[in-house]
Every structure is written in C-alpha cells, then in structure tokens.
Amino acid sequence: MAFTLTVRPEAELDIDDQYLAYESKRVGLGHDFLLCIEEALDKLLRNPLIYRRFHKELRRIPVRRFPYRVMYFVSGQNIIVAAVFHVRKDPTSWDSRT
Numbered sequence: 001m002a003f004t005l006t007v008r009p010e011a012e013l014d015i016d017d018q019y020l021a022y023e024s025k026r027v028g029l030g031h032d033f034l035l036c037i038e039e040a041l042d043k044l045l046r047n048p049l050i051y052r053r054f055h056k057e058l059r060r061i062p063v064r065r066f067p068y069r070v071m072y073f074v075s076g077q078n079i080i081v082a083a084v085f086h087v088r089k090d091p092t093s094w095d096s097r098t
Contacts (some may be wrong), residue, residue: 033063034040036063069084
C-alpha cells in the first residue's frame with residue numbers, strides 16, 4: 001500500500017523555525033535536526049498506521065535525538081503532517097491544526 005505525504009505550511013514553519021534555532025546554537029546542528037525529521041518522515045511513509053492515535057485521529061512519531069514529535073493523521077492513502085512540536089509545548093496548542 002503506497003502512501004503520499006503532505007506537510008502542511010504550518011508544519012513547514014515549525015521545522016524552519018527549529019532549524020534556525022538549532023543552527024544558531026551550533027553550526028551543523030540545524031542540519032542534523034533536518035536529517036532526523038527526514039528519517040521520521042521516511043518511517044511514516046513505510047508504515048504510518050503503527051503509531052497509535054492519541055487525540056481524535058492525530059498520531060505522533062518521535063524525532064530521534066531531538067525533543068520533538070511529528071504530529072500527523074492519515075486520510076485514505078494520504079499522510080498529512082499537521083505540526084512538529086516540542087514535547088514540552090502546551091498540547092492544546094496543536095489542537096487547532098487537526
């Protein structure tokens with residue numbers, strides 16, 4: 001079963017903001033963050049349904065090495081990334097993106 005991946009603009013902004021924040025802390029750290037995000041997205045494409053629902057239809061996958069989660073939902077054959085959130089951020093703040 002082949003899935004297609006869509007990253008919402010809000011999630012792209014989350015990724016861009018964190019890339020810049022990490023890159024300002026140490027040159028190359030932002031690039032490492034992007035590689036770990038890419039790894040998480042590749043896992044989603046292989047089998048998005050193995051991660052359980054935690055809020056309505058929203059699922060999450062951890063980002064290796066960084067305290068972030070990729071929040072997504074599956075609609076038919078589409079994987080839609082709604083947000084990339086820090087684990088300590090207020091969980092109700094992503095509710096409006098579903």
